[in-house]
Amino acid sequence: MDNDTTDLRDETAAEAPEVAEHDRSAELEAQLAEAKQQVLYAQAEVQNVRRRAEKDAVDARAYAATAFARDVLSVADNLSRALAAIPADLRADDKMKGLVTGLEATGRELDSVFARHGITRIAAMGETLDPNRHQAMLEVPSDQPAGTIVQEMQSGYMIKDRLLRPALVGVAKKED
Known part of the structure; x- marks a missing residue:
């Protein structure tokens, strides 16, 4: 009986390192899978940040003139009001014709500049x-x-x- 007990102990002792090794291997595999997942998330986040930065750069170029354009709109409004305020008899007057033509040309040029800049x-x-x-x-x-x-x-x-x-x-x- 003493031999049987000794044999059992030897078998159990031999299996213990195998089980511990298997648990350690499973733990390392789980850590590896988690690390791979974190790398994928980090890569996706970097890609999203890059896309956002590119979009922000495109928007900044496209809309950089917004504040300036708002300021110039008041100039366009005043020019339109000035042209509208010139009575028909003054428009026909030879002395005023050059002035009216110049103001109208300025208005057309302003509209052209707006169009070039998407306004x-x-x-x-x-x-x-x-x-x-x-x-x-x-x-x-x-x-x-x-x-x-x-x-x-x-x-x-x-x-x-x-x-x-x-x-x-x-x-x-x-x-x-």
């Missing part, structure tokens, strides 16, 4: 009010359907696909 005027008259592009300043009794723009007080502009300035408009109101 476009927002259509307003006759359109349905779009709060993303128009700002209603007043309601006007009209035979047009309610919500239709019937008066434009100030032109609105987009720079590429972003709103630069909303159009200030008067909207038809429902008849009582």
Whole structure:
């Protein structure tokens, strides 16, 4: 009986390092799998950061002139108001013709510069009010359907696909 017990102990002792080695191997495999997963997550995060940085750089180039463009819009507004204020009899006067022609040419050049930089005027008259592009300043009794723009007080502009300035408009109101 003593021999049997000794044999059992020897077998158990021999199996113990094997089991411990198997557990250690499984633990190392789990750590390796976890490390691989973390590397994949880190690579994905780096790729996302790179994409975001590229998009931000493209946006910065595309919309860098936004603040400057807003400032120049007031110049365009004043030029338009000045041209609109010149009466027809002065436009026909030979002394004023050169001035009017110069102001009109300046307006065309300004429009051309806007177009080159992706700045476009927002259509307003006759359109349905779009709060993303128009700002209603007043309601006007009209035979047009309610919500239709019937008066434009100030032109609105987009720079590429972003709103630069909303159009200030008067909207038809429902008849009582």
